[in-house]
Amino acid sequence: MATNKGSQPGAKIAVITGGSRGIGRDTVLRLASRGVHTVFTYNTNRAEAEKVCAEVAQAGGRAIALQLDMANSGAFDDFVARLREALGTLNAKGFDYLVNNAGISSTATLAAGTEAELDAQFAVHFKGPFLLTQKLLPLIHDGGRIVNLSSGLARFAFPGRAIYGPMKAAVEALTRYMALELAPRRIAVNVVAPGAIATDFSGGIVRDNPEVNKAVAEHTALGRAGLPTDVGPVIAGLLSDDFGWVNAQRIEVAGGMHI
Numbered sequence: 681m682a683t684n685k686g687s688q689p690g691a692k693i694a695v696i697t698g699g700s701r702g703i704g705r706d707t708v709l710r711l712a713s714r715g716v717h718t719v720f721t722y723n724t725n726r727a728e729a730e731k732v733c734a735e736v737a738q739a740g741g742r743a744i745a746l747q748l749d750m751a752n753s754g755a756f757d758d759f760v761a762r763l764r765e766a767l768g769t770l771n772a773k774g775f776d777y778l779v780n781n782a783g784i785s786s787t788a789t790l791a792a793g794t795e796a797e798l799d800a801q802f803a804v805h806f807k808g809p810f811l812l813t814q815k816l817l818p819l820i821h822d823g824g825r826i827v828n829l830s831s832g833l834a835r836f837a838f839p840g841r842a843i844y845g846p847m848k849a850a851v852e853a854l855t856r857y858m859a860l861e862l863a864p865r866r867i868a869v870n871v872v873a874p875g876a877i878a879t880d881f882s883g884g885i886v887r888d889n890p891e892v893n894k895a896v897a898e899h900t901a902l903g904r905a906g907l908p909t910d911v912g913p914v915i916a917g918l919l920s921d922d923f924g925w926v927n928a929q930r931i932e933v934a935g936g937m938h939i
Contacts, residue, residue, distance in 0.1 A: 691742075693775040694919065695763065695816065696720040697750060697809075698782030699743075700729040702879035703829070706912030707779060708732055712741035714916060719766045719775070721748035721759075721782065742770060750782045750808035751800060756815050763819070774819045777919045778826045780809040780851075785882035786844040793843050805847045810854060823866045825919045828855045830873040830930065836938040848873070852930055859928035868927040870918050875934025877906040901936025910935070 694711050698704040699720025708718045709732070718736070722729040722745055729745035736743035744766045748759050767773060784804050788797050809828060820826075830852050833845035852871050859869040876896040878887035885892050886905050896905040911933045917923055918931065 691770075692716045692777065693767065693770055693772055694718045694777035694779060695775050696779040696781055697748065697812070698722070700725055700732055700745065702881055703874060703877065703908045703911045703915075704779070704781040705732055706908040707781065707915045708743055709735065709739075710912040710916035711777075711919070712736045712739055712743065714920070715741070716777070716916075716919075717742040717770055719744045719746060719763060719770075721746050721750075723747070723749050723782070744769065748782075750812070751784075751803040753803070753807060753811050756812055759812075760815050760819070763816075767819070774821050776821050776824045778813065778816060778820060778824070779915060779919075780813065780826070780828045781915075782808070783829065783881075786847075787840040787882070788843045789840055790842040798843055801843050801847045805844075806850050806854065809851065813858065817862075820865075820867060826858060826862075826867060826869040827915050827918050828852075828858075828869070828871045830855075830871045832873055832875040832932055832934045832937055834873060835932065855930070856928050863927075868924070870923075870926060870929050870931060872911065872915055872918065873930055873932040873934070874911050875900065875906050875932070875937040877908060877911065879908055896937070899938055900934065901939055904935065906933065906935055 694716050696704055696707055696718055699708045700722035708720050711718055733743045733745055746762050786797055786801050828851050831848040833841045834849040834852055855869050855871040876886045886896055893905050897903055914933050
């Protein structure tokens with residue numbers, strides 16, 4: 681699904697996983713406001729993806745949504761083929777920015793965490809971004825930029841995040857290796873680590889549970905839970921030329937949570 685037929689010559693293009701909701705959605709909209717076209721993925725909710733495309737189109741931008749299950753690495757070759765087609769509709773053969781944002785929640789403890797849940801978290805948060813980035817390297821322009829998504833839970837511990845937190849810490853280590861190995865192509869790679877954000881993630885617990893929301897606010901220096909609109913601009917900023925000399929860095933966007 682695409683927003684319109686034409687494309688501005690020389691416009692930047694971003695590929696964003698998990699762009700139909702939450703932080704990914706806000707990133708798509710922020711980039712659109714900066715004149716950046718996007719190809720973003722969604723897993724199951726096509727209707728929400730179409731809404732994002734429509735909103736971008738209404739603002740005069742371009743967005744294309746492609747279905748992708750980040751847990752299914754066997755589908756990545758097909759996705760790359762569909763991405764090439766999507767880029768063709770944007771009059772492009774490659775793209776400039778990659779945001780590895782798609783994720784799934786886990787409330788597993790060390791005592792109760794299962795092998796199946798560990799495998800699922802690994803597939804989506806580490807294996808998926810690793811292999812998808814690898815397959816997309818021929819399409820990313822030299823001098824491009826990559827932003828991976830981590831979590832504040834990679835820095836501080838919280839009950840029930842014994843799998844999720846360490847998995848995001850692995851993403852932060854991967855980011856540094858990406859930055860090192862892609863340096864000859866002048867591709868900068870950074871990682872953004874949101875704090876507790878009020879979205880539908882993890883069943884909407886921060887957004888919809890007043891007690892959890894209050895507890896988050898009490899442990900955050902700026903006195904409230906985060907919003908997608910707090911994070912999207914940071915990702916969009918890191919992709920811009922304004923932050924061209926920032927590389928291999930972890931940027932926590934948490935309002936001072938658990939300082």
